[in-house]
Amino acid sequence: MTQPQSSDEYRRLRVALLGAGAVGSQVAGLLLRHADELADRAGAALELAGIAVRDVDAPRDVDLPRELFTTDAESLIVGSDIVIELMGGIEPARENLLLALNSGADVVTANKALLATHGTELFEAADQVGASVYYEAAAAGAIPIIRPLRDSLAGDRVERIMGIVNGTTNYILDRMDSEGADFAEVLADAQRLGYAEADPTADVEGFDAAQKAALLASLAFHTAVPLDAVHREGISEITPAMIEEARAAGFVIKLLAVCERLDVDGAESISVRVYPALVSRTHPLASVHAANNAVFVEAEAAGSLMFYGAGAGGIQTASAVLGDVVSAARRHIAGGVGVGESTRANLPIVPIGHVITRYQITLEVNDQPGVLAAVAGILSDGGVSVATVVQTVEGDSTARLIIGTHRAAEQALSDTVERLAASDVVERVVSVLRVEGE
Amino acid sequence: MTQPQSSDEYRRLRVALLGAGAVGSQVAGLLLRHADELADRAGAALELAGIAVRDVDAPRDVDLPRELFTTDAESLIVGSDIVIELMGGIEPARENLLLALNSGADVVTANKALLATHGTELFEAADQVGASVYYEAAAAGAIPIIRPLRDSLAGDRVERIMGIVNGTTNYILDRMDSEGADFAEVLADAQRLGYAEADPTADVEGFDAAQKAALLASLAFHTAVPLDAVHREGISEITPAMIEEARAAGFVIKLLAVCERLDVDGAESISVRVYPALVSRTHPLASVHAANNAVFVEAEAAGSLMFYGAGAGGIQTASAVLGDVVSAARRHIAGGVGVGESTRANLPIVPIGHVITRYQITLEVNDQPGVLAAVAGILSDGGVSVATVVQTVEGDSTARLIIGTHRAAEQALSDTVERLAASDVVERVVSVLRVEGE
Numbered sequence: 001m002t003q004p005q006s007s008d009e010y011r012r013l014r015v016a017l018l019g020a021g022a023v024g025s026q027v028a029g030l031l032l033r034h035a036d037e038l039a040d041r042a043g044a045a046l047e048l049a050g051i052a053v054r055d056v057d058a059p060r061d062v063d064l065p066r067e068l069f070t071t072d073a074e075s076l077i078v079g080s081d082i083v084i085e086l087m088g089g090i091e092p093a094r095e096n097l098l099l100a101l102n103s104g105a106d107v108v109t110a111n112k113a114l115l116a117t118h119g120t121e122l123f124e125a126a127d128q129v130g131a132s133v134y135y136e137a138a139a140a141g142a143i144p145i146i147r148p149l150r151d152s153l154a155g156d157r158v159e160r161i162m163g164i165v166n167g168t169t170n171y172i173l174d175r176m177d178s179e180g181a182d183f184a185e186v187l188a189d190a191q192r193l194g195y196a197e198a199d200p201t202a203d204v205e206g207f208d209a210a211q212k213a214a215l216l217a218s219l220a221f222h223t224a225v226p227l228d229a230v231h232r233e234g235i236s237e238i239t240p241a242m243i244e245e246a247r248a249a250g251f252v253i254k255l256l257a258v259c260e261r262l263d264v265d266g267a268e269s270i271s272v273r274v275y276p277a278l279v280s281r282t283h284p285l286a287s288v289h290a291a292n293n294a295v296f297v298e299a300e301a302a303g304s305l306m307f308y309g310a311g312a313g314g315i316q317t318a319s320a321v322l323g324d325v326v327s328a329a330r331r332h333i334a335g336g337v338g339v340g341e342s343t344r345a346n347l348p349i350v351p352i353g354h355v356i357t358r359y360q361i362t363l364e365v366n367d368q369p370g371v372l373a374a375v376a377g378i379l380s381d382g383g384v385s386v387a388t389v390v391q392t393v394e395g396d397s398t399a400r401l402i403i404g405t406h407r408a409a410e411q412a413l414s415d416t417v418e419r420l421a422a423s424d425v426v427e428r429v430v431s432v433l434r435v436e437g438e
Numbered sequence: 439m440t441q442p443q444s445s446d447e448y449r450r451l452r453v454a455l456l457g458a459g460a461v462g463s464q465v466a467g468l469l470l471r472h473a474d475e476l477a478d479r480a481g482a483a484l485e486l487a488g489i490a491v492r493d494v495d496a497p498r499d500v501d502l503p504r505e506l507f508t509t510d511a512e513s514l515i516v517g518s519d520i521v522i523e524l525m526g527g528i529e530p531a532r533e534n535l536l537l538a539l540n541s542g543a544d545v546v547t548a549n550k551a552l553l554a555t556h557g558t559e560l561f562e563a564a565d566q567v568g569a570s571v572y573y574e575a576a577a578a579g580a581i582p583i584i585r586p587l588r589d590s591l592a593g594d595r596v597e598r599i600m601g602i603v604n605g606t607t608n609y610i611l612d613r614m615d616s617e618g619a620d621f622a623e624v625l626a627d628a629q630r631l632g633y634a635e636a637d638p639t640a641d642v643e644g645f646d647a648a649q650k651a652a653l654l655a656s657l658a659f660h661t662a663v664p665l666d667a668v669h670r671e672g673i674s675e676i677t678p679a680m681i682e683e684a685r686a687a688g689f690v691i692k693l694l695a696v697c698e699r700l701d702v703d704g705a706e707s708i709s710v711r712v713y714p715a716l717v718s719r720t721h722p723l724a725s726v727h728a729a730n731n732a733v734f735v736e737a738e739a740a741g742s743l744m745f746y747g748a749g750a751g752g753i754q755t756a757s758a759v760l761g762d763v764v765s766a767a768r769r770h771i772a773g774g775v776g777v778g779e780s781t782r783a784n785l786p787i788v789p790i791g792h793v794i795t796r797y798q799i800t801l802e803v804n805d806q807p808g809v810l811a812a813v814a815g816i817l818s819d820g821g822v823s824v825a826t827v828v829q830t831v832e833g834d835s836t837a838r839l840i841i842g843t844h845r846a847a848e849q850a851l852s853d854t855v856e857r858l859a860a861s862d863v864v865e866r867v868v869s870v871l872r873v874e875g876e
């Protein structure tokens with residue numbers, strides 16, 4: 001094979017960068033610093049044609065030549081071979097990417113919000129012109145999970161994905177677990193340290209994880225998964241007491257994105273959900289600490305796989321973006337049409353009620369004879385079978401019951417919890433958590 | 439996008455399978471069983487044209503139609519679009535794959551021995567005709583590691599790979615660690631259970647791991663790595679006492695494939711080596727149990743990543759093979775040239791002497807005044823700095839010294855161990871192990 005020695009000998013590809021925030025500025029820096037090496041790997045010289053930003057004079061994480069910056073995204077996009085979108089948000093990111101695809105560029109994006117809401121529109125636009133949309137950085141930061149799902153496991157049947165895909169919430173839950181600290185206290189600390197945003201809603205209420213769950217489920221099950229089909233619960237209600245109780249039972253609480261293949265009345269279906277769940281301390285996901293991410297995949301033939309690494313961070317995410325840029329360049333040079341979205345299975349997505357899990361229910365009850373029998377009766381009437389019960393005395397007249405159920409349909413479990421809450425013998429439903437990964 | 443509903447509406451691709459052993463028979467079974475699903479994913483109907491074997495009547499793990507079998511590999515190969523080679527060994531696998539490439543087929547192989555010895559020849563043949571060689575199954579079984587290295591990390595700089603890439607040796611070391619059992623005893627058990635072959639040399643002496651290390655290093659460092667450039671040591675000398683001592687010091691012994699970027703006298707170089715090493719029990723690789731595999735990757739931008747899963751097994755490896763078949767089919771349909779081997783960096787591969795590690799040295803010494811000073815003198819003269827010393831009394835006149843060194847060049851360390859062995863005060867060098875992953 002002839003091996004050009006410097007990037008001068010390669011065909012030049014114009015690369016447009018949209019956005020120069022934490023990730024964008026690192027991508028630009030690496031494109032410039034490693035130009036020769038990237039050219040060798042891509043088989044093309046990647047020329048950073050410009051960086052479109054709102055404010056040319058804003059401070060950046062990386063020192064970049066001022067002449068690269070422009071506020072005119074459209075002129076930059078037209079005539080580029082590869083467009084990297086790292087602006088975030090829906091508009092003008094969506095319009096810019098459609099313009100890029102219609103101008104014949106391949107696009108690279110880390111914009112999970114855009115993909116989860118307008119992904120199909122983008123994939124169809126790419127399909128029309130034979131271009132590709134690359135988005136390895138949109139889920140789980142630097143961890144290669146998109147290609148393994150799209151390509152490596154393309155000949156297998158994914159049965160279940162369980163992912164810790166949000167670094168902020170894992171950081172908070174991990175510190176609550178190791179220090180016995182309060183949610184609000186750790187959140188404030190995470191904000192000070194830059195692990196959580198001033199408005200933490202997107203992270204702590206599971207919106208960010210739900211977007212990633214939609215992307216992962218789409219790939220794994222070859223099905224278009226709209227964001228509103230993802231059941232979502234956050235971690236703001238998790239208390240130190242719940243974490244302590246979980247520990248006593250051998251569990252740790254993790255915010256999980258679960259994507260699962262189900263059989264509902266004989267019809268193949270999928271469920272996509274995000275919620276804090278109890279995970280056995282012996283499960284590989286239990287040892288994912290701090291702001292790290294991990295995705296655990298169970299496939300029919302491959303068995304259990306786990307992908308672990310940094311889920312966020314400017315430079316880490318830039319690694320995933322640049323891998324996509326090299327892939328896009330190789331495709332651009334090689335010719336042929338790009339890999340489109342694979343949604344040919346289009347399985348029905350079932351509501352949470354059809355999901356089968358175990359519950360761990362903590363109740364405060366009147367400490368008097370017959371209470372356990374009454375509670376057991378309500379569970380049994382609801383079709384919920386009890387696996388474990390732990391009773392502790394709380395005060396003069398109050399006892400605490402921690403009930404681990406056997407596996408049952410979510411609907412039966414939640415209906416039963418409602419009846420328990422309404423019952424005379426139950427003073428308070430302290431917590432209800434699902435168990436995953438068994 | 440138009441979505442054909444059955445494989446009848448797709449272009450047909452002829453798939454030839456060479457070999458029907460543990461992996462091959464599972465691949466054939468899955469190709470037949472999941473034909474419609476695979477067609478939807480590949481965008482092409484994958485027609486299993488035939489299976490070339492030495493003996494048509496040999497028993498198989500999977501029940502397959504007898505009319506698919508043939509002993510005439512050449513006729514099967516010519517006219518096929520995709521050729522899957524799962525025969526193993528060098529010949530006739532090499533000749534068959536060259537014939538396939540020269541006939542215009544894309545090829546999929548799990549043959550690490552062939553790739554590690556004749557990889558460049560195959561990649562060049564593919565390059566000539568614009569075809570691709572896919573080999574996800576050749577390293578770490580079902581774990582997607584080839585695509586992450588080749589594509590996802592193509593824009594990053596891999597600094598180090600540490601992999602547990604041989605299931606047999608991990609099974610043996612894990613049982614020795616958890617049961618305190620003897621190497622020979624566990625090996626015999628592993629052979630009975632099918633985890634180790636009748637002739638276990640390829641596994642226990644590190645030859646299999648060395649082939650995989652060569653493949654991983656080639657990809658990670660864009661450098662052709664010949665098998666004889668891989669330093670190799672096996673696990674047959676590991677004793678229960680060594681494992682016990684490792685445990686006492688907070689380590690576990692793992693057979694590691696280490697691929698590392700080094701600076702040797704200002705020149706960028708790489709080292710590729712396989713040996714049993716001490717790994718801290720807090721390192722993610724320490725919790726890889728039984729016959730599982732894991733590959734830990736450190737990259738400049740991405741930071742630390744880990745890929746974990748089943749490293750072997752017929753059905754698991756078949757998953758990786760089928761992922762490659764789908765990729766090959768997509769490329770075949772899309773057109774364009776395939777991804778070639780990326781060896782444009784071609785960094786020098788340095789011998790083991792240049793590697794910088796820590797040693798853990800266990801000595802039996804005469805238990806008399808001045809011995810520790812003499813040993814310390816030899817270490818100091820050799821330029822080896824001591825981090826920890828533990829002395830225990832063994833018998834009437836013998837003491838045991840466990841010396842943890844600071845980081846030093848392998849050459850200085852091994853020379854020093856030789857001088858220790860030759861010294862009057864040292865009765866026996868009990869063991870010397872390197873520490874990795876710090």
